[in-house]
Amino acid sequence: MVFFCSTRESFADRYGHIADHVASCGYAIIDAWDAETSTLQEIAEHFGNVQTHIRADANGLVGISTETIVNRDWEKFRSEYSGITSDEFMPHTDGSYLHGLVHRDGKYIQLLPPKMLVLQCWQSAAAGGDSILIDVQQVYDDLARENPGDLKILSTKGCVSYCRDDQIALDRAVFECLDDGAIMLRFRYDSTAYIADWASEAFHNLQRNYFSNPRYQVRLALAKGQIVVIDNYRMLHGRDSFSDGGEGKERKLRRVWLAYDRLPVLRNAADQHRERRALKRFEAYDIRPPAIAARMAPPRSIGIRASA
Numbered sequence: 001m002v003f004f005c006s007t008r009e010s011f012a013d014r015y016g017h018i019a020d021h022v023a024s025c026g027y028a029i030i031d032a033w034d035a036e037t038s039t040l041q042e043i044a045e046h047f048g049n050v051q052t053h054i055r056a057d058a059n060g061l062v063g064i065s066t067e068t069i070v071n072r073d074w075e076k077f078r079s080e081y082s083g084i085t086s087d088e089f090m091p092h093t094d095g096s097y098l099h100g101l102v103h104r105d106g107k108y109i110q111l112l113p114p115k116m117l118v119l120q121c122w123q124s125a126a127a128g129g130d131s132i133l134i135d136v137q138q139v140y141d142d143l144a145r146e147n148p149g150d151l152k153i154l155s156t157k158g159c160v161s162y163c164r165d166d167q168i169a170l171d172r173a174v175f176e177c178l179d180d181g182a183i184m185l186r187f188r189y190d191s192t193a194y195i196a197d198w199a200s201e202a203f204h205n206l207q208r209n210y211f212s213n214p215r216y217q218v219r220l221a222l223a224k225g226q227i228v229v230i231d232n233y234r235m236l237h238g239r240d241s242f243s244d245g246g247e248g249k250e251r252k253l254r255r256v257w258l259a260y261d262r263l264p265v266l267r268n269a270a271d272q273h274r275e276r277r278a279l280k281r282f283e284a285y286d287i288r289p290p291a292i293a294a295r296m297a298p299p300r301s302i303g304i305r306a307s308a
């Protein structure tokens with residue numbers, strides 16, 4: 001199902017349906033009026049607050065391509081960033097490694113992985129590079145029925161930690177319960193994951209028996225100008241390996257992250273703010289102020305639900 005929006009007005013008219021589709025199916029594809037950067041930004045902003053990224057530009061936009069564009073600190077650690085290779089990127093949660101704290105108006109906001117990611121195709125690959133989506137709501141329901149012991153282990157904090165470059169999320173769970181009853185997914189099956197002994201079998205079984213089963217996977221070949229809006233707390237996304245065309249014909253996507261709307265807020269016990277080096281590394285993942293005046297309501301639900 002693709003939502004064709006040949007003008008920004010038609011997008012505004014259909015926004016409610018698109019947001020409902022994200023809430024019920026976990027994602028939506030929008031065929032937008034053009035493939036400009038500003039179009040991605042405008043569409044993304046309606047769904048939530050932009051959460052920036054170490055590779056993002058000043059607007060929070062991240063380029064996904066094999067080209068070297070800038071020369072910044074993170075580039076010394078390029079091998080940590082799978083997005084910028086042409087290799088297969090196995091289905092994962094974006095920001096699995098994120099568990100931070102940023103200072104805002106005398107308070108501290110706890111940073112979690114983004115609630116959503118919005119991907120825009122600017123140029124498809126010469127061959128390969130299809131997107132893969134997995135609806136983990138289905139996996140969760142099946143796991144609850146078929147393997148409740150594993151589900152319990154994977155929902156226990158401490159079962160997994162993730163580390164990527166300068167970020168580490170220690171003692172997390174694959175399925176973490178949030179305040180509003182939604183369950184947040186955190187999964188990556190590569191060298192960023194560190195599994196507790198008692199969770200090892202459950203973690204590997206989840207990948208082997210569920211996520212790598214084609215039955216749960218949807219493949220999308222995004223065309224230029226198409227934008228896919230993904231619930232990152234419910235869906236895993238990945239991509240096939242690809243080969244680029246000649247010069248100027250490289251596969252190019254752009255991405256925006258959107259922050260969870262109810263991030264936990266902390267206060268300092270002594271009511272003092274100090275700049276601390278440990279918090280410095282989270283600034284690259286902070287939440288940006290809204291750039292559009294009239295924002296629409298975000299999708300009514302995000303994440304996985306446990307069946308009653």
Ligand SMILES: O=C(O)CCC(=O)C(=O)O
Pocket residue numbers: 064082083084089094130131237238239253
């Ligand atoms: O290249 C893609 O299609 C997605 C890349 C990705 O998932 C990422 O960079 O996090």
Ligand SMILES: [Fe+2]
Pocket residue numbers: 092093094237
């Ligand atoms: Fe990703």
